[in-house]
Amino acid sequence: QKEVEQDPGPLSVPEGAIVSLNCTYSNSAFQYFMWYRQYSRKGPELLMYTYSSGNKEDGRFTAQVDKSSKYISLFIRDSQPSDSATYLCAMSANYQLIWGAGTKLIIKP
Amino acid sequence: EPEVTQTPSHQVTQMGQEVILRCVPISNHLYFYWYRQILGQKVEFLVSFYNNEISEKSEIFDDQFSVERPDGSNFTLKIRSTKLEDSAMYFCASSEGRQGAYEKLFFGSGTQLSVL
Numbered sequence: 001q002k003e004v005e006q007d008p009g010p011l012s013v014p015e016g017a018i019v020s021l022n023c024t025y026s027n028s029a030f031q032y033f034m035w036y037r038q039y040s041r042k043g044p045e046l047l048m049y050t051y052s053s054g055n056k057e058d059g060r061f062t063a064q065v066d067k068s069s070k071y072i073s074l075f076i077r078d079s080q081p082s083d084s085a086t087y088l089c090a091m092s093a094n095y096q097l098i099w100g101a102g103t104k105l106i107i108k109p
Numbered sequence: 110e111p112e113v114t115q116t117p118s119h120q121v122t123q124m125g126q127e128v129i130l131r132c133v134p135i136s137n138h139l140y141f142y143w144y145r146q147i148l149g150q151k152v153e154f155l156v157s158f159y160n161n162e163i164s165e166k167s168e169i170f171d172d173q174f175s176v177e178r179p180d181g182s183n184f185t186l187k188i189r190s191t192k193l194e195d196s197a198m199y200f201c202a203s204s205e206g207r208q209g210a211y212e213k214l215f216f217g218s219g220t221q222l223s224v225l
Contacts, residue, residue, distance in 0.1 A: 041218065041219070042216075042218050042219070043113070043200045043202070043216025043217050043218055043219055044152065044200070044214075044216050045216065046213045046214060049213075088152060090152075095157075095164075095165060095207050096154055096165060096167070097154060097214075099151045099152040099153070100151065101150065101151045102151070102152075
């Protein structure tokens with residue numbers, strides 16, 4: 001079983017839709033959970049981070065962590081074509097980040 | 110906004126040759142990292158560097174790899190004898206504090222290394 005699993009997509013939705021991106025993980029020691037956005041030919045950019053379980057909201061983005069299910073989500077409201085990118089989850093227990101494979105998101109105008 | 114810069118953006122080399130990838134981290138950051146991403150695969154941690162020494166490294170970072178901060182601004186990754194499987198996008202990153210807990214990593218745009 002992979003340590004972090006993420007559906008690679010692509011996920012294609014119309015502009016304005018609510019997007020749900022997800023990762024599952026197997027290591028119950030993970031405490032810190034992050035979402036990065038990566039545009040084509042660019043490095044990852046941190047979008048959201050959360051500690052342990054719960055929700056965190058920042059503008060159109062909401063991150064959720066369910067440690068009991070070992071499941072994290074990123075929701076994007078009112079999606080825009082500029083949100084088209086690859087979204088990577090990353091998590092850590094110590095000081096090494098373990099990454100998901102990334103989900104390619106396409107927002108159609 | 111300050112950014113991490115990497116050069117070159119593309120590097121083509123022959124198998125067995127040495128390559129040096131260069132990075133200029135953000136000036137007030139203390140922790141520096143190299144990651145790589147093989148096309149279509151996950152981002153993989155290679156090494157972290159703090160206070161002029163390696164603080165963590167992964168299994169990928171074997172004796173063929175080395176890192177150096179030759180002066181106050183540059184941070185380099187050297188691959189001594191490149192293999193075909195070293196072909197990947199190499200990302201440099203830096204942060205104010207140690208990665209993992211609330212630390213925002215700033216990534217460069219990457220160097221695409223192609224080993225022929």
